[in-house]
Amino acid sequence: MKSGQFSFVWLFAIVAGGAILFLAVYGALRFGDTARFQSDSEVAKSIAIITDPLQAGFAEGSFGKIMFQQETRINNVCFDDELGKNDISVSTWSGIGEEWNLPGGATSIHNKYIFSSGKSSGLDYYVFSKSFDFPYEVSDLIFLTPENYCFVNMPGGLLSLNVPNIEVDNCSVVDSVRVCFGSGDDCDVMVYGTCSGGCNSVYDEGIVAKDGVDMKYVGDLMYGAIFSDKGIYDCNVRRLMYRAGKIASEFVEKADLMDARNCNTNLKPDLIAWESLVGNSSVDDLASLRSMADVIDGKNKKEGCGMW
Amino acid sequence: MVAKNFVFLGDRLQVTGYRVKNGQMKIQQMAVMIVAVFFFFILVGLFFLGVVFKDVKGSAGDLQREQAISSMSVIADISELNYDSSWSMSVDEDKLRIMSGDFGKNYDLFWPVASIGVYKVYPRFDEIKKCPGVGCNYYEIYDNGQSDVKTYSSYVSICERIRESGSTYDDCEIGKLVVGVRSLTEEMGNR
Numbered sequence: 148m149k150s151g152q153f154s155f156v157w158l159f160a161i162v163a164g165g166a167i168l169f170l171a172v173y174g175a176l177r178f179g180d181t182a183r184f185q186s187d188s189e190v191a192k193s194i195a196i197i198t199d200p201l202q203a204g205f206a207e208g209s210f211g212k213i214m215f216q217q218e219t220r221i222n223n224v225c226f227d228d229e230l231g232k233n234d235i236s237v238s239t240w241s242g243i244g245e246e247w248n249l250p251g252g253a254t255s256i257h258n259k260y261i262f263s264s265g266k267s268s269g270l271d272y273y274v275f276s277k278s279f280d281f282p283y284e285v286s287d288l289i290f291l292t293p294e295n296y297c298f299v300n301m302p303g304g305l306l307s308l309n310v311p312n313i314e315v316d317n318c319s320v321v322d323s324v325r326v327c328f329g330s331g332d333d334c335d336v337m338v339y340g341t342c343s344g345g346c347n348s349v350y351d352e353g354i355v356a357k358d359g360v361d362m363k364y365v366g367d368l369m370y371g372a373i374f375s376d377k378g379i380y381d382c383n384v385r386r387l388m389y390r391a392g393k394i395a396s397e398f399v400e401k402a403d404l405m406d407a408r409n410c411n412t413n414l415k416p417d418l419i420a421w422e423s424l425v426g427n428s429s430v431d432d433l434a435s436l437r438s439m440a441d442v443i444d445g446k447n448k449k450e451g452c453g454m455w
Numbered sequence: 456m457v458a459k460n461f462v463f464l465g466d467r468l469q470v471t472g473y474r475v476k477n478g479q480m481k482i483q484q485m486a487v488m489i490v491a492v493f494f495f496f497i498l499v500g501l502f503f504l505g506v507v508f509k510d511v512k513g514s515a516g517d518l519q520r521e522q523a524i525s526s527m528s529v530i531a532d533i534s535e536l537n538y539d540s541s542w543s544m545s546v547d548e549d550k551l552r553i554m555s556g557d558f559g560k561n562y563d564l565f566w567p568v569a570s571i572g573v574y575k576v577y578p579r580f581d582e583i584k585k586c587p588g589v590g591c592n593y594y595e596i597y598d599n600g601q602s603d604v605k606t607y608s609s610y611v612s613i614c615e616r617i618r619e620s621g622s623t624y625d626d627c628e629i630g631k632l633v634v635g636v637r638s639l640t641e642e643m644g645n646r
Binding site: 155162167170171174178181182189193199230232256278283285404410452 | 478481482484485488489492493496500503507511514515518521522525526528529533534535537539540547549550552553554558561562564565566567615616617618623
């Protein structure tokens with residue numbers, strides 16, 4: 148072979164070898180992406196499943212912990228059309244280029260109300276749930292957070308679940324989010340109780356001030372306001388109110404069935420009014436609706452058969 | 456005199472007919488080999504993806520089944536069906552009547568399963584009679600229309616409140632809650 152002459156064997160080796168290498172690298176990268184997408188999608192689906200037994204049900208509340216082997220971000224997107232949904236997706240830590248990989252496939256959860264930040268990241272996530280009654284049981288509220296919290300000046304008995312990431316008053320974790328009830332120093336979140344009549348605690352109703360925005364709450368929605376972004380909170384509250392309206396209209400139909408078998412009820416007019424009010428309401432209406440809910444609940448307790 | 460197949464490329468290089476033919480042959484061989492190598496890798500890739508996606512289908516099916524089973528207690532305790540919020544796995548017969556009618560259509564997207572039904576276990580029956588109807592024993596709460604649905608069931612109490620002679624009591628019967636596992640393959644096929 149003359150010097151400088153490029154034999155076909157070499158040319159073939161370079162072209163074919165290059166093609167094989169390119170295909171191998173491209174295939175490996177694509178496969179890696181697909182495997183990660185699959186794994187992240189499975190984790191998102193698993194979150195929907197493992198929160199099932201965490202629903203409070205008839206208990207006061209329930210608590211659980213989700214542990215990941217690597218830093219994981221849980222994305223929560225809320226949709227409030229009619230019964231709405233929470234779309235949960237999971238991204239894993241990349242550390243190369245973009246810090247977080249693209250999220251896996253989202254799992255749509257229509258029958259749960261997940262209160263969390265839009266994007267929260269960590270190794271261990273704490274999940275606890277509380278039942279939301281307005282005035283009948285509407286659903287369980289599920290709170291999901293990787294952060295540690297320090298509740299300052301919290302009235303006794305407000306949270307009796309012994310959730311490990313929530314410390315009360317003498318807090319040992321340094322970087323915890325400080326939630327102050329009424330007053331306190333270096334507070335990240337402030338809770339102002341405004342309940343004045345027919346309450347067990349002044350904090351049965353009030354405002355949570357966080358990141359420069361105010362979120363109105365009633366009852367255990369307070370935890371929703373503390374643990375989630377305003378967007379997620381407002382959206383989930385609208386979903387809950389719509390659901391409360393739907394349950395009210397079911398009770399209206401149930402009233403007719405009860406009347407037919409001499410289990411008479413006088414709640415039907417109240418429920419019709421309640422349904423029209425609550426179905427399209429938002430966080431701004433919570434306080435005024437709460438007093439009406441208390442009145443309806445009082446009437447239900449006095450009934451012989453009882454609606455709920 | 457230059458032979459027919461000879462080609463002059465400037466003054467310095469003269470390629471003979473034999474050499475051109477040999478080069479063309481090698482180029483053709485190389486092209487065929489490259490195409491063969493591409494096809495080979497594509498086939499290997501497809502085989503590999505087939506194996507991987509079979510696994511994905513399996514995992515998705517497992518998760519759907521797990522969800523259907525874990526959803527059973529959630530469905531029975533949901534406010535729209537539950538008899539008393541302090542009782543677990545008890546459903547309100549009035550609510551079953553309502554949810555199995557037109558009202559239930561509001562909840563079509565709500566359920567994480569393919570189907571939900573409740574039937575009475577006692578007295579024993581020979582055939583399922585859908586409610587409403589005389590002597591009915593089966594309330595169909597939801598059905599997304601998927602065929603060949605694998606079902607799981609759990610016993611529940613079906614209760615209603617009765618008032619007789621001025622006193623009120625809970626009248627309960629034994630029932631079975633049946634939920635169907637959603638088939639993702641069928642859902643994707645319908646899209």
